[in-house]
Amino acid sequence: MKKKFFFKYPFYFIVPTLLISTILALLFFSTLKIEESIEKKVFKISTSDIFSITNNSAIYIRSLLKESNNYPHDIKADKLLQHKIDNSLKTLITPNIKYAYLIHRDERGIFRFLGDASSSEEKAIIGQKLDIDSPEWLDIYTKNEPLLIQHSMLQQLSMTYLIPIMYQNHVELILAIDFSIQKIEEIKQIIKMIQRAILTVMVIIFIILLISIVQAMRFRSIRKTAFTDKLTNVYNRNYLQKYEDFINLDNYIMATLDIDYFKKVNDSYGHDVGDSILKQVANRILLTVRNNEDIVIRYGGEEFLILAKIQRDGNLDALNVIERVFSTIQENKFYISFDESIAITVSIGVNLVPQKSRTFSEAFKLTDIALYNAKNKGRNTIVIYDENENTQNACMSLNEIKDAIEENRILCYYQKIVDTQTQQLSHYEALLRIIDKNGSIITPDKILPSIKGTFILRNITKEVLKICHEQLRKNSAIVININLNPHDIIDEAILSILQNYAQSKNIATRMGLEIVETEDITQNSNAKENIFMLKQLGYKIFIDDFGSGYSNFNYLSEIRPDYIKIDGTIIQKILDDKLSFLLVKNIVSFAKEAQIKVIAEYVSDEMIYKKIKSLEIEYAQGFYFSIPAPLES
Amino acid sequence: MKVFILLLTLLSFIFAENYTFLVQPYSKEVELEAKIIAEIATASLHSKIKLFIPQISEMEEKVYSKYFTLSPKCEDANFVFINKNIEEESLCDNASRLFFTNNYRKLLANDKYFGALFWNKSRPNIVFSKKRLEAKAIILPKTFEQFIEIF
Numbered sequence: 001m002k003k004k005f006f007f008k009y010p011f012y013f014i015v016p017t018l019l020i021s022t023i024l025a026l027l028f029f030s031t032l033k034i035e036e037s038i039e040k041k042v043f044k045i046s047t048s049d050i051f052s053i054t055n056n057s058a059i060y061i062r063s064l065l066k067e068s069n070n071y072p073h074d075i076k077a078d079k080l081l082q083h084k085i086d087n088s089l090k091t092l093i094t095p096n097i098k099y100a101y102l103i104h105r106d107e108r109g110i111f112r113f114l115g116d117a118s119s120s121e122e123k124a125i126i127g128q129k130l131d132i133d134s135p136e137w138l139d140i141y142t143k144n145e146p147l148l149i150q151h152s153m154l155q156q157l158s159m160t161y162l163i164p165i166m167y168q169n170h171v172e173l174i175l176a177i178d179f180s181i182q183k184i185e186e187i188k189q190i191i192k193m194i195q196r197a198i199l200t201v202m203v204i205i206f207i208i209l210l211i212s213i214v215q216a217m218r219f220r221s222i223r224k225t226a227f228t229d230k231l232t233n234v235y236n237r238n239y240l241q242k243y244e245d246f247i248n249l250d251n252y253i254m255a256t257l258d259i260d261y262f263k264k265v266n267d268s269y270g271h272d273v274g275d276s277i278l279k280q281v282a283n284r285i286l287l288t289v290r291n292n293e294d295i296v297i298r299y300g301g302e303e304f305l306i307l308a309k310i311q312r313d314g315n316l317d318a319l320n321v322i323e324r325v326f327s328t329i330q331e332n333k334f335y336i337s338f339d340e341s342i343a344i345t346v347s348i349g350v351n352l353v354p355q356k357s358r359t360f361s362e363a364f365k366l367t368d369i370a371l372y373n374a375k376n377k378g379r380n381t382i383v384i385y386d387e388n389e390n391t392q393n394a395c396m397s398l399n400e401i402k403d404a405i406e407e408n409r410i411l412c413y414y415q416k417i418v419d420t421q422t423q424q425l426s427h428y429e430a431l432l433r434i435i436d437k438n439g440s441i442i443t444p445d446k447i448l449p450s451i452k453g454t455f456i457l458r459n460i461t462k463e464v465l466k467i468c469h470e471q472l473r474k475n476s477a478i479v480i481n482i483n484l485n486p487h488d489i490i491d492e493a494i495l496s497i498l499q500n501y502a503q504s505k506n507i508a509t510r511m512g513l514e515i516v517e518t519e520d521i522t523q524n525s526n527a528k529e530n531i532f533m534l535k536q537l538g539y540k541i542f543i544d545d546f547g548s549g550y551s552n553f554n555y556l557s558e559i560r561p562d563y564i565k566i567d568g569t570i571i572q573k574i575l576d577d578k579l580s581f582l583l584v585k586n587i588v589s590f591a592k593e594a595q596i597k598v599i600a601e602y603v604s605d606e607m608i609y610k611k612i613k614s615l616e617i618e619y620a621q622g623f624y625f626s627i628p629a630p631l632e633s
Numbered sequence: 634m635k636v637f638i639l640l641l642t643l644l645s646f647i648f649a650e651n652y653t654f655l656v657q658p659y660s661k662e663v664e665l666e667a668k669i670i671a672e673i674a675t676a677s678l679h680s681k682i683k684l685f686i687p688q689i690s691e692m693e694e695k696v697y698s699k700y701f702t703l704s705p706k707c708e709d710a711n712f713v714f715i716n717k718n719i720e721e722e723s724l725c726d727n728a729s730r731l732f733f734t735n736n737y738r739k740l741l742a743n744d745k746y747f748g749a750l751f752w753n754k755s756r757p758n759i760v761f762s763k764k765r766l767e768a769k770a771i772i773l774p775k776t777f778e779q780f781i782e783i784f
Contacts (some may be wrong), residue, residue: 099754110779121738124753128737129782131758156755178754 016213023209027202031195038194039187046187050097050177051146051161057088058163058175061102061115064088071165071172072104075114076126082115089117089175098157098180102165103130104173111137114173140164141171156181231275232282234296234304244360247295252307253318254354254363256371257285257325260345260379262302265336273336278302280334281344288325294318305364315352322350326382345380347371352384365397372449395446396434401456409435410463412471413628414480417599417621420613427479427512429621430468431628432460461488465497471631472510478631481512481542489515489527489534498534508538514565516544517555531559542599547583553590564591565621568602574611581611588615662752663696666716669750669757670733671700674712677731677747677771685710687719715739715746731769741784747771748780 064084068074075081085102092100101124102115111132113124124130133151140147140162147162157178165173227239259265259281266274278298285296285304295307306325308318326348333341349370354363370385372395377383396404404410414428434442451457461484468480488494502508513534535541540562543555548567556564566584573580584600591598600612603622612620674682684701686693697703704710707725715724716735727745734740740749740760747769748761759780761773766781773781 101754108779118754125737125741128753129758129760130753131756131780133756 016217019213020210023206027206031198031202034198035191035195039191042187042190042194047161047179050094050179054092054100054161054163054175054177055146057092057100058165060088061085061173061175062165065165065167065173069167071167072106072112072114075102082126085115086117089115092177093117096180096182096186097177099176099178101130101176102173103176105141111174137162140174144169144171158185229282229298232279232298234282234286234298236297237299240297240299240305247307247360249354249357249360249363251309252295252354253310253315253322254351254367255306255308255322255325256299256349256364256367257304257306258347258371258375259302260347265342265344269336276336277334277342277344280332281329281346284328284332285325288328289321294321305367319350319352322348322382330380347374347379348382349374350382350384361399368397369395395450396436396442398450398454398456400436401434401447401451401460404434404436405456405459405463410460410467411435411630412464412467413441414631415621415628416626417481417619418625420600420609420617420620423625426619427481428631429481429514430464430471430483432464432483457485458488458491458494461485461494462497465494465501468511469501469507472507473504475631476506476510479510479512481514483514483516483544485516486524486527489530490524495530495534498539499537502537502539509540512540512542512563514542514544515561517546517548528558535560535562545601547587556590556594556596561596563597563599563619565599565601566617568622571600571602571608571612571622572604575607584612584617585615588617592616663693665757666735666750667693667697667700669759670697670714673733673748673750673759673777674701674731676773676777678711680711682712683710685713687713687715687724688717731771 064081065071065074075085089100089102100117101113103111104114105111111130113126113128113130115126116124118124134149136147136149144164144166146164148159149162150159151157158181159179161177161179163175164171165175167173227235227242229236259277262274262277265277281302282296282298282304285306289296289306289308293309295305297305297307299305306322308321311317326346329344329346332344334344335341349367349372351357351363351367351370354360354367357363357366366385370383374381374383411433412430413433414430416425417427417429418424419426432444432447434447436442447460448457451460464482468482472478472480484494498508498513501511515531531541541559542563542565543559543561544565545567546564547570564587566587570580570583574584575581588598597618599619599621600608600617601621603609603612603620603624605624608622609620609624670684674684682701683704684697685704685707686697687707689697689703694703701712707713707730710725711730712733713724713727713730714733714735731747732745734743734746734749735751737749737751737753737758737760740746740762744765746762747765748759750757750759752758759777761777761781763781763783766773
């Protein structure tokens with residue numbers, strides 16, 4: 001498994017190897033350098049005294065010869081002088097200095113002894129020749145200064161120190177001392193100790209480095225796992241959260257992709273097939289995008305974010321990538337079993353200029369709006385975010401709505417519902433508004449799409465209930481209708497609030513509950529029971545937008561509402577469209593028989609008003625009477 | 634089988650000295666000495682060299698035999714290298730053979746030796762006596778000139 005990993009990703013093998021080799025090489029060379037400098041230092045400390053003493057001896061010998069103008073001749077001729085020289089040389093002999101002797105070079109170029117500190121058999125005879133072991137000795141005649149020669153070939157000696165004794169600016173005699181191997185052994189022992197210390201430190205450093213590298217690799221691997229979606233093998237939401245601030249939006253166009261009707265796939269074939277489809281779609285996307293350039297992130301169930309890299313010559317290539325993703329998915333079959341496949345389409349929203357947004361989240365929001373528009377256009381399409389088109393229609397994001405709730409920026413506008421005959425106020429309908437951060441009033445069409453089906457919608461309903469309850473408490477003469485969606489009717493928290501309000505005197509009877517007609521209510525026994533319970537508590541039930549969707553008179557018999565509000569789009573056409581007129585006429589006729597009162601919405605002018613009045617619709621609501629506004633105190 | 638392996642191990646330990654030089658006593662100095670003597674002998678004699686070293690040690694025999702045909706008797710040798718303190722009178726004469734010593738003082742004192750190879754200040758030193766070379770009609774190559782002393 002590991003072998004395979006290294007073959008597949010040689011990077012993980014080559015880079016650490018190179019790194020470790022470099023570290024080792026650096027450690028090795030730095031150790032050598034340190035050793036070298038320490039050796040020099042130790043050597044200098046250990047020998048400096050010896051060299052000084054030897055120099056003194058050389059000065060002494062020269063002083064003995066100050067009257068001489070031929071040093072070798074005079075030494076050979078004078079026994080007393082020889083004795084003095086030998087005695088001086090003997091003072092140099094120590095356990096570390098094995099030999100000390102005075103030599104000169106004769107006319108044949110052969111070195112000959114003029115003095116020797118050695119005793120008995122080892123002592124050289126005056127004039128005895130000395131075969132030198134290295135031509136380095138001759139350098140002293142050109143350099144005219146002390147010379148140190150190190151021996152590697154000689155077993156007994158480690159090094160030789162030569163001091164020239166000058167006569168008329170040329171080297172006449174040489175005072176030589178041979179260091180025994182013992183001295184260098186001692187020095188080497190000290191160096192060895194230091195070497196071991198350095199080596200130990202180096203090994204520790206190396207081990208720490210090795211551990212750090214291994215840990216770094218492990219961290220990288222863990223991080224990769226943490227940032228990769230296990231199912232689809234693309235980056236996950238964690239990656240987005242971690243790196244969104246580091247992604248340079250100048251380099252990318254941004255696209256959000258949503259698999260069309262994916263819920264149906266899950267519902268029809270089960271979640272395993274759903275997962276398989278997700279995998280296949282992700283695989284198609286990965287095969288289509290450019291390696292190491294584009295970034296694919298699964299940020300929701302069936303939603304992907306694609307960051308396609310812009311080339312130097314513009315964002316056409318990047319847009320092509322998105323189009324290729326779209327068409328590849330459209331053209332391919334996606335297998336739900338070994339031999340069965342289905343067609344999958346996707347909706348894509350594209351933001352070509354994410355760099356214009358201040359933050360990644362803002363750019364993402366605009367991309368999401370484009371995706372929302374793509375879905376609204378019937379799905380299976382790509383929509384590019386158009387700043388002009390969306391400026392007016394931009395929906396609030398979930399976070400903005402959440403912030404508005406937390407910051408108490410939720411409020412209600414109220415629109416009058418009047419008695420058709422008298423045109424006197426009968427009820428108010430509370431309409432949701434949010435004040436955005438700029439102080440603008442946001443209407444429900446820019447709020448509800450973002451929160452549909454989320455818990456935020458429930459929280460909004462609670463806020464609206466609270467506001468209206470407060471209004472009813474303040475003003476005992478008014479009746480306010482509140483819009484509830486079918487899910488609110490089965491929500492325990494909302495039911496509990498309504499039950500609490502009903503405890504207060506004269507509240508439930510003045511609070512109308514407008515519920516959008518939907519099949520869900522009639523099919524959900526809890527919903528029906530809850531509606532009856534609310535009616536018993538005193539609340540009036542209004543069926544909102546009747547005629548727009550699931551229009552069924554049986555529905556009315558099931559729910560038994562107190563009022564129905566005929567959908568505004570039908571009322572708007574009542575003058576011109578005979579069918580709309582007949583539909584309204586029949587609804588009114590049925591409602592009268594069923595003792596349900598009727599409200600006409602969208603009564604925008606006198607003609608419509610007269611028409612609905614002629615149809616004996618009891619109540620009317622619309623711009624002809626009033627526009628939504630805050631309630632006057 | 635176990636006994637066989639045990640025996641094999643014991644035997645290999647017993648004869649270890651025969652097949653690995655690492656356990657043999659070894660001297661660099663003897664090796665160097667043998668090489669120099671070989672050069673000197675080759676330069677001094679034109680016939681095949683038969684070397685005799687009195688009281689030759691086992692190690693010397695091993696090292697010198699790489700360069701020379703060793704002679705067990707002084708009488709059979711044409712080159713005698715005396716590197717130990719021995720009774721020289723007990724040896725054969727120098728009439729038809731060359732004598733070489735490892736002692737400078739012996740070289741100075743005894744006409745029998747035409748040269749010496751000795752350790753002076755831990756360095757190998759070679760000295761030939763010019764007169765004795767002439768007496769033996771030995772002509773050394775020019776490279777040896779620096780070692781020839783006038784006595």
